[in-house]
Amino acid sequence: MKTLVERLASITSAQSITTDPALLNTLSWDALSEGRVHPLRSIDINSPACAVFPGSVNEVRRIVLLANELKISIIPYGGGSGLMGAALSVKPGIVLDLRRMNQTIEIDIEARSARVQAGIVLEALEQRLNEQNFILGHDPWTLPVATVGGAISTNSVGYRAGVYGSMGEQVLGLEAVMANGEILRKRAVPRSSTGPDLRLLLVGGEGCFGIVTEATLRIFPKPEKRVLRALFFESFESGFDAIQKLFAAGLQPALLDFGDDDEKNEQGAVLYLGFEGAVEIVAAEDRLATDVLLRNGGKHLPTVEAETFWHNRHAIARRFLANRSQRRNLGRDGIYRDWIHVALPASKVLAFRRAAMVIIEQHGVDLHESGLWIQPELFSMRLGIEDHGENQAQMALQQTVDELLGLAQDMSGSMEYTHGVGVKLAPFMSKEHGYGLEVMSSIKKMLDPNNIMNPGKMGLPS
């Protein structure tokens, strides 16, 4: 242990390493709360040996080489806001916290791109871009917490993904220290036809293949205008049908958040819709969308409802920042909550929802909301169950989630479209990818023969 810390200090500095148990405890977890873990799949959480805060790609590289020599694992760490346990310390290793690498290297207005270090928090980058009349198209709930590296590694999706895409889709170029210590650089160009796209080892790779140290991201002019609308529908089905017609008409909203939240409305469902961009285009989109939605059962709610929704969209993340440990214990108050975010062909969403409701009822679980985010194919359900003392509530909820994920896969869907896999969804990766998981494992073995890079995640060998 002493040797490890001393050798790390010779690479960075003694101030850039911690063995403080309280800090290590925080860094051994992300935002996967205990109540969302299947009781029969208890996760081994270990205190990291230490955490290190590197300041440059060269330091990251030397740390990776050292970890290979000592055969100790590395867990890359960004904002620690991942919901699937991808940043959990399942083995006592080195937590590599990238938040000291938080510089904006260049904002190239003409190229409409920003070159940044991976540890920059999304909101800090957004603010810098806003000063130059640009925005980062990626706008998740966790804008104030998540880092560019973490968002790339989970291929995260945000509120404006309808027009700007996922975080991965904004990556033009990147630099990464791979598990064997080699540096991979992808040229920052919008397209390239020179073989398989190696960015995809890192986009959604959850730090299992390498550590993103730098990225060049596509950025967008600050919208001239934004129009927000709130509409009420009598039922989830009627709203879904209207949204399908919206897309069939060729409209692609920047914001689409639709759901039948039982806390907000006893009946019916609410759609928050937004268009942004050039004034005249937004006016035309708004007019066309309103026409389609009103003709298909939508009723206007006061615009202020949509504006409040937009204004408060990062509030949960600020609460998370203020009290992480409370989040970890969620489910320990006797009320268990979980959700699914599946991607399905739009033609199967309503059939999935009907079949899912039968499963949910069979397990005695409460369905709090069915929803769509961004586009009709991206479907979610929020579930909950109270523990009345029999202690079976957590089991019933997790059994339900398992069955719903399997159902989505059986119906040609994907079990998750935004939060990644981590440890929570690892058991379903074989069904999700079939032979593809073997391909991933072989690449992992080749790049990471000592299996040091974030082992035990994504269904890859632990």
Ligand SMILES: Cc1cc2nc3c(=O)[nH]c(=O)nc-3n(C[C@H](O)[C@H](O)[C@H](O)COP(=O)(O)OP(=O)(O)OC[C@H]3O[C@@H](n4cnc5c(N)ncnc54)[C@H](O)[C@@H]3O)c2cc1C
């Ligand atoms: C309240 C709340 C709301 C959320 N809302 C959204 C949302 O709207 N949309 C969404 O997509 N997600 C959402 N999430 C999930 C989470 O915010 C995202 O997954 C986020 O992208 C993770 O970024 P992070 O920096 O916190 O990464 P971390 O949690 O620190 O890490 C995530 C994964 O990336 C790896 N990693 C981190 N940095 C690097 C790096 N530089 N190189 C290689 N690997 C790295 C880690 O090892 C881990 O596997 C939410 C979470 C919470 C708690």
